[in-house]
Amino acid sequence: MQTLEITQPDDGHLHVRDGATLSAVVKASAQQFGRAIIMPNLKPPVTTVSQAEAYYQRICAAVPDDQPFQPLMTLYLTDHTTPADIEQVAQSPLVYAVKYYPAGATTHSDAGVTDLRKVWPLLQAMADWGVPLLIHGEVTRRSIDVFDKEAVFIEEVLAPLLDAFPRLKVVLEHITTEQAVQFVLQGEDRLAATITAHHLLMNRNALFQGGIRPHHYCLPILKREQHRQALLYAISTGNPRFFLGTDSAPHLLAAKETACGCAGMYTAPLAMPLYAMAFESVNALDKLEAFASFYGADFYHLPRNQRTLTLQRTDWRVPDFYPVADNRVLPPYAGQTLTWQVVA
Numbered sequence: 001m002q003t004l005e006i007t008q009p010d011d012g013h014l015h016v017r018d019g020a021t022l023s024a025v026v027k028a029s030a031q032q033f034g035r036a037i038i039m040p041n042l043k044p045p046v047t048t049v050s051q052a053e054a055y056y057q058r059i060c061a062a063v064p065d066d067q068p069f070q071p072l073m074t075l076y077l078t079d080h081t082t083p084a085d086i087e088q089v090a091q092s093p094l095v096y097a098v099k100y101y102p103a104g105a106t107t108h109s110d111a112g113v114t115d116l117r118k119v120w121p122l123l124q125a126m127a128d129w130g131v132p133l134l135i136h137g138e139v140t141r142r143s144i145d146v147f148d149k150e151a152v153f154i155e156e157v158l159a160p161l162l163d164a165f166p167r168l169k170v171v172l173e174h175i176t177t178e179q180a181v182q183f184v185l186q187g188e189d190r191l192a193a194t195i196t197a198h199h200l201l202m203n204r205n206a207l208f209q210g211g212i213r214p215h216h217y218c219l220p221i222l223k224r225e226q227h228r229q230a231l232l233y234a235i236s237t238g239n240p241r242f243f244l245g246t247d248s249a250p251h252l253l254a255a256k257e258t259a260c261g262c263a264g265m266y267t268a269p270l271a272m273p274l275y276a277m278a279f280e281s282v283n284a285l286d287k288l289e290a291f292a293s294f295y296g297a298d299f300y301h302l303p304r305n306q307r308t309l310t311l312q313r314t315d316w317r318v319p320d321f322y323p324v325a326d327n328r329v330l331p332p333y334a335g336q337t338l339t340w341q342v343v344a
């Protein structure tokens with residue numbers, strides 16, 4: 001039986017929500033990850049450092065005592081964010097970055113930025129203070145096909161943005177296309193990208209496998225096989241500017257299985273097994289540790305974790321659902337067999 005002992009990983013992109021959902025989901029992350037970049041798209045969003053610090057306390061209160069887990073907080077950029085907010089981020093020991101959602105791009109993004117020109121001075125402040133900008137990289141124009149939104153964003157928005165702010169550190173979050181892979185490979189060290197497990201393992205056929213599959217709906221949406229292959233190529237290069245970010249995004253069952261279902265896959269409990277399967281599929285298991293445990297920490301100037309995580313090549317069955325108070329959250333692969341398991 002094959003086992004893999006790695007430095008404890010960090011999750012570079014995680015949604016833990018709030019209230020009963022927070023209490024139910026955070027343990028799954030703490031069992032695998034030492035730290036996680038916490039996305040601020042609550043309702044209402046986390047827009048100030050004092051809100052981020054209060055949210056930090058609520059997350060810590062939900063973490064089991066025997067599973068130390070450090071939430072790395074972020075602020076949600078809006079048209080009303082001020083340079084003083086950015087300065088506070090730079091000075092806060094708990095807040096690590098600012099997240100840019102184009103208004104209307106995804107779940108709870110209606111408070112997002114309506115026009116990047118409105119936040120131009122803030123981007124300069126971020127560059128000056130060394131605060132990374134985390135980007136949901138999709139344009140929102142209705143005329144652009146949903147499968148093209150990321151590629152168009154890179155050309156129209158991201159490339160000019162990087163040119164305009166030569167010292168701004170940027171993470172292009174949850175990349176899904178060969179265009180994004182190429183752009184990051186050709187970019188400077190200040191540009192990195194997170195890659196989810198589900199985009200490494202599924203192509204867009206998974207949305208329609210024998211019928212419509214709401215639990216495979218996420219944003220950015222799953223893409224063609226050629227794009228999935230490009231993501232697998234990216235992780236197999238061992239390039240330090242690609243690192244782990246699950247984008248685990250729990251939604252209660254009723255919000256997914258309905259006429260207008262929410263975007264987001266709840267992958268947190270399966271995260272490291274899924275990544276191991278993806279890396280194994282391209283004979284790159286030797287690259288998993290750096291992707292999961294080194295490159296994200298290095299990008300954020302954090303020490304690498306001291307503890308370890310052990311994975312074993314064993315079949316196990318994914319639960320049909322995870323309970324959240326009186327409700328349920330369904331993961332992708334519910335009821336199916338995965339071939340790697342976290343053992344310690």
Ligand code: NCD
Binds near residue numbers: 015108265
């Ligand atoms: C995320 C969510 O539900 O908060 N959904 C998703 O499909 N990934 C938002 C996001 O990261 O886009």
Ligand code: ZN
Binds near residue numbers: 013015039247
């Ligand atoms: Zn996300």
